[in-house]
Amino acid sequence: MKWLLVLCAAVILLGVLNPGNLFWDSAAYIGMGKWLYSDGASGLWEPSRPVALPLLLGALWKLGVSPFGMQIFSLLVAVGFLALVYFTAREVMDERRAVFAAFLVGATATFLVFSTQPMTEILSTALLLGGILLAIKKHPFLAGTLAGLAFMTRFLQLIPAVILGLWLWKGKRWNPAAFFALGFLAPVMPYLIFNLVLYGQPFFPFLQQWQLTSQTGWLWHEPWFWYAPALLFENIALLLFLPGLLKKRVRLFALLGLLSLLVYSAIPQKEPRFFLAFLPYLAIVSAAAAPRNRVWIIAIIVLQTLLVFPLVPHALPPPPIEMGEEAALVSSPLYAVHSSAKAVPAYYPLFNAERARELRGKIGKERMLISDCDLPCRPGDAACEEEKGKLFSSLKTSSQMIEKDGCSYFISLRNPPS
Structure with a gap:
């Protein structure tokens, strides 16, 4: 547990010392939050984006939190994300390997870059990890609620949410699966009603995002196999995923990781930040195959730490113009x-x-x-x-x-x- 605290403290220190400037999508979500809490008088609106993160950022804006404060908030979410990787892994493996799973996520350059960005990948996956943890602890309704919130944060989280629901149904156990489905609908139904009122169509954001996926994002089109080498380039220790597939106790995480990887690989637009949505599952399976010898684990940690820092880019400069207080x-x-x-x-x-x-x-x-x-x-x-x-x-x-x-x-x- 103490090594998890060391890892979290290191991530916080790196984030505070080098928060970086906001990215395009971060700015869009902040603008949407302003729009929601000002009845459209401030900010901007993009209907194809999920609403959960704008609701959260808009509340922070209403409380007077600056964009930099939102970056610090995002950093705290990222630390919570690492803690959830640890606690979820701890349900299926010993403490040493659970810390190693959290390290495999935290020592990935993309995670470090996006840990200070108010974007959907880390938050939505943290919510889903919380749902998985609650499902393992036999709280299906609360697990479904967190899975629903994850879906409202990032639509593609529906894939692992469905897998989790089917896992609860294994052996035709209707009660856990039914409670999970009810929990999922608890936050999602008000969102669908919101869409119906705003657009006249409850599924409008999903349909528009599907349409835009085929018409935009061509700057980031990559071949179907792009994620595997990209992940290994950032974290060579993920090669342990292959022997980890033989471990029965992490079968759920192997299924979540592989199916999510297949879905994201089928989408032409590919970016490093997208693999944050399934990196924890790959890390947990990889950690299950970690060597028993503590010396080997420490050697892998030291090597990956030395490899990751050159991959973290310097912050991009802010744009030379700002809007001011006129529309x-x-x-x-x-x-x-x-x-x-x-x-x-x-x-x-x-x-x-x-x-x-x-x-x-x-x-x-x-x-x-x-x-x-x-x-x-x-x-x-x-x-x-x-x-x-x-x-x-x-x-x-x-x-x-x-x-x-x-x-x-x-x-x-x-x-x-x-």
Whole structure:
């Protein structure tokens, strides 16, 4: 247990010393939180994103917590995530291996990078781990409730939630599975009603995210086998997963890890942060096959610690423009992070020729903060490239322009009434 505390303290120290700047998705969730708690007067809204994290971040914003404070909150969630990996693993293995499982997660570069980002991967997986722990301890209703909250935080958590429900049903034990399903629906049903009121369709966010998955994200398209080498590149000790598959006591985690890996591998868009959704299961199975000898475990820990730090990138610089306290149409949610004014996403739901023409028609009619690096066209879309060129040619003649790191940032003001 003391080594778990050392690991958590190290993660907190690293996060506080180098929190990094907010990423695009973090800024979007903060903006959505503001929108929810201001009745649409502040922030921005993207219907395809789940609502649980914006509800949480919006509450923090309402209490006066700054974006940096939200990063510290996210760091605490990440530490809780490591603790849940340990306590869940402790149900199926000894303490030494459970600490090793938590280390395998905590000593992964992607985890360290995203531990200070208010995003869905770590929070949703922490909620699901809590559900798994409660299911093992025979509290199916509460397990289902946490699984439902995980789904409301990240829609793809439905996959491991279903696997967990089927595991509770093994041997046709209806009662645990039924209580799990009722617990799952307890938070999800109000969310579906919220969608019905807001959009007129209870499943609108899921359908739109499915549609956008096929139309966007092409910058991150990778082959189906991409995750396995990416994971091993960050944490070579995960090779222990293969002998770990032979351990019966971690069969549930092997199933969760493998099926989640298959689902994510089938989706063309692949990013390192996505494997945080199934990394704990891989780590627990790997830890089950860890050597009995303490010296070998310590040697693996030291080696992985030395390997991981060069992989953690330096923080990206913040954008050179901010929205201020006047409403604007923005090409990135990052411009509106520190503003309490309303922002309209220029990039949503997707940027194409039609959207570029629409934006060009708004020059002089609406305040705009736009960068050419934020609005890429799909490869081979000549019509989009042509309209994008016209858009930024118009902005160059009518807007203030800032050049930084190869990007052009434009501040276009609303023309005064004649």
